[in-house]
Amino acid sequence: MNYYIIIMVIVKKEGVILESTELEFENQAVLNPAVVQQGNTLHMFYRAVRKGNNSSIGYCKLEGPLTVVERKKTPVLFSEFDYEKQGVEDPRIVFLDGVYYLFYAAFDGKNVLTAYATSKDLKQWEKKGTISPKMTYDEAEDIFRSSKLKERYFFFESYYKDIVGKDVLLWEKDVFILPKKINNKFALIHRILPDIQIMYFDDFKDLTLDYWKKYLQKLGDFIVLEPKHGYESRNIGGGAPVIETDKGWLMIYHSVEDSNNGKIYHASAALLDKKDPCKVIGHLNKPLFSPTEEYEKSGDVNNIVFPTGTAIFDDRLYIYYGAADKKIAVASVNLNELMNELLNEKNDINIQSEIDFTAGQVFNTGLNKEITLTQLKNILKKDDKIILMAIGWLASQGKIIFLSDNNDIKIKIKD
Numbered sequence: 001m002n003y004y005i006i007i008m009v010i011v012k013k014e015g016v017i018l019e020s021t022e023l024e025f026e027n028q029a030v031l032n033p034a035v036v037q038q039g040n041t042l043h044m045f046y047r048a049v050r051k052g053n054n055s056s057i058g059y060c061k062l063e064g065p066l067t068v069v070e071r072k073k074t075p076v077l078f079s080e081f082d083y084e085k086q087g088v089e090d091p092r093i094v095f096l097d098g099v100y101y102l103f104y105a106a107f108d109g110k111n112v113l114t115a116y117a118t119s120k121d122l123k124q125w126e127k128k129g130t131i132s133p134k135m136t137y138d139e140a141e142d143i144f145r146s147s148k149l150k151e152r153y154f155f156f157e158s159y160y161k162d163i164v165g166k167d168v169l170l171w172e173k174d175v176f177i178l179p180k181k182i183n184n185k186f187a188l189i190h191r192i193l194p195d196i197q198i199m200y201f202d203d204f205k206d207l208t209l210d211y212w213k214k215y216l217q218k219l220g221d222f223i224v225l226e227p228k229h230g231y232e233s234r235n236i237g238g239g240a241p242v243i244e245t246d247k248g249w250l251m252i253y254h255s256v257e258d259s260n261n262g263k264i265y266h267a268s269a270a271l272l273d274k275k276d277p278c279k280v281i282g283h284l285n286k287p288l289f290s291p292t293e294e295y296e297k298s299g300d301v302n303n304i305v306f307p308t309g310t311a312i313f314d315d316r317l318y319i320y321y322g323a324a325d326k327k328i329a330v331a332s333v334n335l336n337e338l339m340n341e342l343l344n345e346k347n348d349i350n351i352q353s354e355i356d357f358t359a360g361q362v363f364n365t366g367l368n369k370e371i372t373l374t375q376l377k378n379i380l381k382k383d384d385k386i387i388l389m390a391i392g393w394l395a396s397q398g399k400i401i402f403l404s405d406n407n408d409i410k411i412k413i414k415d
Contacts, residue, residue: 009334009337009338009341010333010337011288011289011331011332012331012332013289013329013331014065014066014318014329014330014331014332015330016323016327016328016329017062017068017320017328017330018030018033018044018046018060018328019326019327020048020049020326020327023074024050025048025050025074026048026049026050026058026075027050027051028049028051028052028053028300029048029049029300029325029326029327030046030047030049030058030328031046031047031049031323031325031327031328032046032091032308032321032322033045033309033320033328034046034092034093034102034308035093035240035309035310035311035320036093036095036100036122037311037312040063040064040313041061041062042062042063042064042065043059043061043122044059044061044309044320044328045057045058045059045076045077045091045102046060046328047089047090047091053087054087055087055088055089056075056077056079056087057076057077057078057088057091057102057104059071059076060072064313065311065313065318065330066318076125077091077102077117077125077127080127081106082108083106083108083111083115084107084108084115085109086107086108086109087105087106088104088105088106088107089105089106090104090105090173090174090308091103091104091308092104092174092175092240092241092308092309094176094177094179094241096177096178096179096180098120099118099119099120100118100119100120101117101118101176101177102116102117102118102119102125103115103116103175103176103177104116105173106130110164110165110168111168111169111171112171112172112173113130113131113134113169113172114130114172114173114175114190115127115129115130115131116128116131128204131175131204131207132170132172133172133209133212133213133216134169134209135169135170135209135212135213136167136169136170137157137160137161137166137169138161138166140170141154141157143217143219144157144216144219146217147216147217147218147219147220148220149219149220152193152194153192153193153194155194156193171193172190172192173190173191173237174189174191174196174237174238174239174254175188175191175238176189176238176241176242177241178241178242178249179241179242179244180244182200182277185200185201186201186202186203187199187200187277188200188201189224189238189242189277190238191237191238192219193235194226194227194234195223195225195226195236196224196226196236196237196238196253197219197223197224198222198224198277198278199222221278222278223278224251224272224277224278224280225270225272225280225283227255228283228285229285229286230257231257231264231286231290232255232268233256233257233258234255234263235256236253236254236255237253237254238251238253238254239253239267239306239308240307240320241310242272242277243310243312243317244274245271245339247271247339247343248271248273249271249272249273249277250269250271250338251269251271252267252268252269252288252310252319253267253268253269253307254267254268254305254306254307255268262302262303263303264290265291265305265306266287266288266289266290267287267289267305267319267321267331268284268286268287268288269282269284269288269338270282270283270284270342271339271343281342282341282342282344283342284341284342286392288333288338289305289331290396291303291304291305293323295323295324295327295329296323296329297324299323299325299326299327300324300325300326301324301325302324303324304323304324304325305321305322305323305329306321306323306325307319307321308320308321308322309321312335315334315335315336316332316333316334316335317335317338318330318331318332319332319333355389355393356393358380358386358387358389358390359391359393359394361390362376362380362387362391362400362411363394363399363413365380366400366413370403370411372408372409372410372411373391373408373409373410373411374408376391376411391411398414399414400412400413400414
């Protein structure tokens with residue numbers, strides 16, 4: 001396992017916990033798990049891919065954050081209807097008012113719609129059908145223009161028409177509800193590229209095409225989060241269902257960075273107001289973690305960390321994610337440190353030049369030897385925040401790695 005300091009938060013890469021097997025339904029890949037925590041027990045519902053790229057939902061049980069103790073040999077949800085004939089993908093699960101809601105991406109080979117199923121016991125699931133608006137991007141474009149949305153929305157409208165076809169339906173992914181109602185209404189987090197949005201409704205039967213059209217006419221009023229930083233240059237999307245804290249809703253989400261070497265998927269975090277999630281309290285200006293390990297950089301799709309589930313053990317937040325669309329891995333952070341970083345984010349000052357200078361000092365100091373974080377602080381005699389941010393930048397550039405050294409962290413320059 002390795003440690004990374006991208007911001008003022010130390011992220012511990014716990015490693016891969018689930019891989020594909022020889023079973024037919026998961027002989028290609030496993031990825032993007034939903035996680036339900038019940039005390040020390042975790043119920044994980046994950047996307048299982050068979051050769052030929054058809055997905056279903058598999059299940060395993062963990063005791064504690066990392067130990068798999070049970071794994072089913074058959075999928076718990078699979079393709080049954082035409083709208084999902086090519087795959088049941090990327091589940092997220094939320095418990096609300098005695099019901100488990102499992103949202104998933106339904107793929108028919110061309111279109112991706114959001115569907116959901118419900119359960120009272122996590123064993124018997126009843127599919128409820130799709131909830132996405134069945135409208136083409138051409139139809140959506142006319143509505144978007146009345147919504148006064150930024151031009152980036154029209155880029156993706158044009159992109160999907162060119163790549164998939166003019167009759168492709170609006171892609172609706174990364175969907176889940178908040179675990180509490182707001183003003184007695186369901187609050188649905190969803191993603192129409194490039195932002196993350198929220199929709200309110202009284203009952204799922206309300207989500208008719210007309211309801212969606214009226215909502216989309218005012219979509220600009222319901223933006224929860226939009227790309228703000230370089231690591232979000234292409235788009236962002238919902239990750240794990242939000243976590244309620246006394247300071248707000250903690251959202252672990254994914255971002256996509258455009259680069260000359262292709263897209264890079266990062267994991268990051270934001271803090272949203274509890275009464276009005278469209279009010280952003282904190283939004284990390286650097287990724288929480290990025291694809292740095294080989295299992296994250298190389299797989300069915302390279303350079304992906306895609307967070308979809310979380311669990312809390314003591315003071316640590318465990319983040320479960322798809323790694324390179326091939327395996328399931330875990331990273332963990334101190335929850336209090338992450339919250340403090342988000343709460344302080346808006347008060348941060350521009351100290352980039354000092355960080356850059358310190359990064360050079362750190363690199364030169366550790367060039368010919370391994371050095372602990374404590375030793376480094378004693379040598380440089382600088383503010384801890386500056387040192388940690390400099391180390392974080394070096395790690396994000398792949399120039400250093402972290403090793404465990406008893407109760408300290410050892411820094412090593414990469415060869």
